[in-house]
Amino acid sequence: MRLVLFFDLPVGTAKQRKDYRLFRKFIVKEGFLPLQESVYAKLVVNDAAASSALARVRKHRPPAGLVQILKVTESQFATMEYITGKRPDFEEVDTMEELLVL
DSSP states (O other), X not given: XXXXXXXXXXXXXXXXXXXXXXXXXXXXXXXXXXXXXXXXXXXXXXXXXXHHHHHHHHXXXXXXXXXXXXXXXXXXXXXXXXXXXXXXOSOOOOOXXXXXXX
């Protein structure tokens, strides 16, 4: 499943710009990859991982603005159509394989 994160944060003051930078840095560190300027997506293996990621985003939410997360299945995400533009050029991990360390 994918978590699609949308955010619209104010950047009118120096404090708001700092909050924006810290939040963006946090979500990138958490594994969210950009789809658009304020739209990011993350691949999660199950509902428990999705709930955990959602809780971490709630904990690090900025004090102002709008942050939304939409859970979609991998099949739904795969049906996304590009009307204009093209798919981003970054290498994306799109496998559900997990690493087992013994």
